[in-house]
């Protein structure tokens with residue numbers, strides 16, 4: 076079992092992509108992670124399209140890899156609104172074979188620290204489906220506050236899911 080303090084964070088690049096292609100075993104699991112606009116199964120082309128948004132001095136996306144040794148333990152993105160100083164934490168995942176070991180919070184703590192280290196940003200927000208208790212516990216533990224629920228906002232097969240919005244301000248981040 077990995078020690079959460081052994082997790083390191085680096086920029087997610089093309090070389091990490093293959094290690095996460097089998098992390099989402101169903102369309103529902105893929106949508107739970109990445110939202111309804113992704114196509115199942117996850118493939119390199121979709122990750123390449125996300126990576127294309129990380130270029131430039133003010134990219135629209137940052138992507139991070141969490142590593143334990145040389146193993147990909149986690150993935151997360153931050154969608155960036157430079158004009159308003161707002162980021163959206165998105166596509167948070169821990170490697171399925173490493174879940175339940177307390178890695179999510181230290182991983183996201185490091186990414187949040189890096190985000191607020193940039194003085195351009197005042198607010199970090201995120202969307203989470205309301206049934207996703209494990210994710211919500213993680214976000215609450217980091218200090219995110221629930222700001223509202225978009226009821227019945229996503230259609231997944233015959234089901235409809237509610238989306239909660241969470242936010243964390245620079246002044247609340249310790």
Ligand SMILES: CC(C)(COP(=O)(O)OP(=O)(O)OC[C@H]1O[C@@H](n2cnc3c(N)ncnc32)[C@H](O)[C@@H]1OP(=O)(O)O)[C@@H](O)C(=O)NCCC(=O)NCCS
Pocket residue numbers: 107108166167168169170173174175176177178179180202203204207208209210212213216
């Ligand atoms: C959400 C996710 C990143 C959390 O990572 P994890 O390794 O499973 O969770 P951790 O072991 O770090 O535990 C996080 C918290 O959830 C709790 N938890 C862990 N497994 C749980 C379970 N099956 N049910 C309820 N709570 C659970 C832990 O006790 C911990 O809470 P605490 O900090 O209050 O003690 C991971 O489950 C995942 O990748 N899920 C699939 C993708 C996803 O849903 N991403 C979120 C999109 S918004």
